[in-house]
Amino acid sequence: MLPVLRLLTRTSLVTQIVIGLIAGIALALLAPAVALDLAFLGKVFVSALKAVAPVLVFVLVMASIANHKHGQQIHIRSILWLYLLGTFGAAVVAVIASMLFPSTLLLSASEASLSAPGGITEVLQNLLLSAVDNPVAALLNANFIGVLTWAIGLGIALRHASEATRTVVDDLSNAMTYIVRVVIRFAPLGIFGLVAATLAQSGLSALLGYLHLLAVLIGCMLFVALVMNPLIVFWKIRRNPYPLVLMCLRESGITAFFTRSSAANIPVNLTLAKKLGLHEDTYSVSIPLGATINMAGAAITITVLTLAAVHTLGISVDLPTAVLLSVVAAVCACGASGVAGGSLLLIPLACSLFGIPSEIAMQVVAVGFIIGVLQDSAETALNSSTDVIFTAAACKARERRAA
Numbered sequence: 001m002l003p004v005l006r007l008l009t010r011t012s013l014v015t016q017i018v019i020g021l022i023a024g025i026a027l028a029l030l031a032p033a034v035a036l037d038l039a040f041l042g043k044v045f046v047s048a049l050k051a052v053a054p055v056l057v058f059v060l061v062m063a064s065i066a067n068h069k070h071g072q073q074i075h076i077r078s079i080l081w082l083y084l085l086g087t088f089g090a091a092v093v094a095v096i097a098s099m100l101f102p103s104t105l106l107l108s109a110s111e112a113s114l115s116a117p118g119g120i121t122e123v124l125q126n127l128l129l130s131a132v133d134n135p136v137a138a139l140l141n142a143n144f145i146g147v148l149t150w151a152i153g154l155g156i157a158l159r160h161a162s163e164a165t166r167t168v169v170d171d172l173s174n175a176m177t178y179i180v181r182v183v184i185r186f187a188p189l190g191i192f193g194l195v196a197a198t199l200a201q202s203g204l205s206a207l208l209g210y211l212h213l214l215a216v217l218i219g220c221m222l223f224v225a226l227v228m229n230p231l232i233v234f235w236k237i238r239r240n241p242y243p244l245v246l247m248c249l250r251e252s253g254i255t256a257f258f259t260r261s262s263a264a265n266i267p268v269n270l271t272l273a274k275k276l277g278l279h280e281d282t283y284s285v286s287i288p289l290g291a292t293i294n295m296a297g298a299a300i301t302i303t304v305l306t307l308a309a310v311h312t313l314g315i316s317v318d319l320p321t322a323v324l325l326s327v328v329a330a331v332c333a334c335g336a337s338g339v340a341g342g343s344l345l346l347i348p349l350a351c352s353l354f355g356i357p358s359e360i361a362m363q364v365v366a367v368g369f370i371i372g373v374l375q376d377s378a379e380t381a382l383n384s385s386t387d388v389i390f391t392a393a394a395c396k397a398r399e400r401r402a403a
Contacts, residue, residue, distance in 0.1 A: 017254055020188035024195030032200035039197030042258075045190020048183045049264035054139045056176045056267055057288040058151045063173035064284040065155025066166050075279075075398055079286045082390035083294040085232060090224045090296035090382075094303035095322045097220045103213045103308040105367055142263055144292045180267040187268075191258045210371045213308060217375050220300045221382045225249060229389055236397040244392055248272065248385045256384035257377045262291040265384040272388050278395045286394075290387030297379030298343035301368070306350040309364045315354055325353050343379065344368040 028035045130138075130145035138146030158169060225245070233241035251272050256265040266288055273283035306325065310317055347368065348361035368375065 016188035017191055020190075020192035021195055021254075021258075024192045025199060027192075027196045028199035035196035035200035038193050039201075041193025042190050042195075042197055043193070045183075045186055045193065046259050046261065046264055048186070049259060049267060050142060050261065052176070052180055052183055053263050053266045054142045054144065054147050056180055056270070057144065058139060058147050059169075059173050059176045060270065060284040061148060061151035061288060062155040062158065063169045064281045065152060066158035066161070066169050075282060075394060076285055076289070078394045078397070079282070079290075079391055082232065082236070082394060083290060086224075086229065086294065086296045086386055086390060087299050089228050089232070090220070091299040091303055093223055093228060094220050094300040095307070097216055097223075098304050098307040098311075098322070101212070101216050102311040103216055103304070104312045105213070105308050105364065144263060144288060148288060148292065177270075181271065184268060184271060187255055191255070194258045210367065213304070213367075214371055214374055217300060217304050217371075218378050220304065221297060221378045224296055224300070225253075225382055225385070229386060233389060233393045236393040237400060241393075244276075244396075245389055247276075248388045248392070249381070251275075252388050253381040253385035257381040260376050260380050262380055262384045262387075265380070266291050269384060269388050273391060276388075276392050278392055282395060283388075283391050286391045287387050290391070291384065294383060294387050294390070295343070296386055297382040298346070300382075301343045301375060301379050302346050302350050305344075305347055305364050305368055306354075309347075309351055309356055309360065310354055313356065313360070315356075317354065325350055344372070 024035070027038070130143050131149045133141075133143050133146035133149075135146065135150040137143070138150065158166060230241040230245050233245060237244075252265065252269050255268045256262065259265055269287045269291075270283065273287060274280070303322070303325070307317070307322060344365050347365050351361035351364065
C-alpha cells in the first residue's frame with residue numbers, strides 16, 4: 001500500500017477528482033447495480049462537508065474578527081459590489097438569451113406539493129428571522145445567515161477579550177481548518193460515489209425532453225463563467241483574468257458541481273483562497289457571505305424558467321420588466337436559502353409578477369426538479385466558484401494599487 005499512498009500524495013487533488021469522475025461514469029454504465037450500492041460513498045462525503053461547514057464558518061469568521069488589528073482593512077465592501085454586479089450581469093445575460101432563444105414548457109394539470117414564499121415581504125421576514133435564530137439551532141440546521149450573524153457578533157465582542165482568549169479562538173480556527181483538509185482529501189471517493197449513483201439511478205433519459213431549456217440555462221452559465229466574469233476580473237486587476245478564472249472553476253467549480261451545495265463547498269473555497277495567497281481576514285468573511293448572497297446562477301435559473309413560462313403562455317414582456325424581475329428574484333434568493341429547493345422555489349414569486357397563477361408556476365418548479373441533475377449542479381458550480389473569483393479579484397486589485 002505504501003507505493004499507492006506515495007502516488008496519491010504526489011497526485012494533485014483535481015487529478016484525483018477527475019479519475020474518480022471517470023471511474024464513476026464507467027461503473028454506472030458497466031454495472032449500474034453496483035453503482036447504486038456505492039451511493040453511500042457520496043452521501044458520506046457530502047454529509048461530512050455539510051457537517052463541518054457551519055462550524056468552520058462560525059469559528060473562522062469569529063476568529064478573523066476577534067483577531068482583527070485596529071487599522072487593518074478587510075475591504076469587504078468592494079467584494080460585495082462585485083457580488084451585486086455579477087448577479088445583475090447574470091440576470092441580463094439570462095434575459096437576452098431567453099429573448100433570443102425562447103423556451104416553451106409542457107405544462108399539465110399536475111402540481112408540485114411544495115411550499116414557496118408568498119411574496120417579497122415574506123422572503124425578507126424569513127431573512128430577518130434567520131438572522132436572529134438561536135445560535136445552536138443555526139449550527140444544527142446549517143442556517144448560514146444566523147451563523148454569520150452570531151459569528152460577527154461574538155467576533156466583535158471578543159476583540160475586547162484578553163490576548164490569551166483570542167489566541168485560543170485562533171487555535172480553534174486552525175484546528176477546524178485541519179479537519180476540513182482531512183475531509184477534502186476524500187473528495188475523489190465522494191465524487192466517484194455521487195456520479196456513479198446519479199447516472200445509474202436517473203441517467204440522462206429524463207433530460208432529453210428539455211434539451212432546449214437546458215441548453216439555454218447551461219449556455220448562460222457558461223457565458224457568465226467564461227466571458228462575463230473574466231471581463232469583470234480584468235476590469236479589477238488589469239491583466240489576463242483566465243489563469244485565475246480557470247483555476248477557480250477547476251478547483252472549486254468541479255467539486256461544487258457534484259456536491260450541488262454551496263454550503264458544502266465553503267471548506268473547498270476557503271482552502272483555495274489560502275492556496276491563492278489571499279488576505280485571510282478578507283476571505284474568511286467574504287467566502288461564507290458569498291455562499292449566502294452571491295447568486296448569479298440563481299438569477300439565471302429564476303429568469304430563464306420564469307420567462308419560459310411567460311413564452312409558453314404567450315404573455316408579452318418588455319426587456320426592462322424582465323431585467324427587474326430577475327434582479328429582484330435573485331436578490332431575494334438569499335432569504336430562501338433555508339428552504340428546500342433553493343432558487344427553484346422563488347419561481348412562483350417571479351411568475352406572480354406576470355400574473356401567472358400558482359398552479360402553473362408550481363409546474364414550472366417541477367420541471368426545474370426534473371432537469372435539476374444538470375441545472376442545479378451547473379448553478380452551484382457557478383455560484384461557488386464565483387465567490388473565490390471575486391474575492392481574489394478584489395484582493396489582487398488592492399495589491400496592484402498598493403504596489
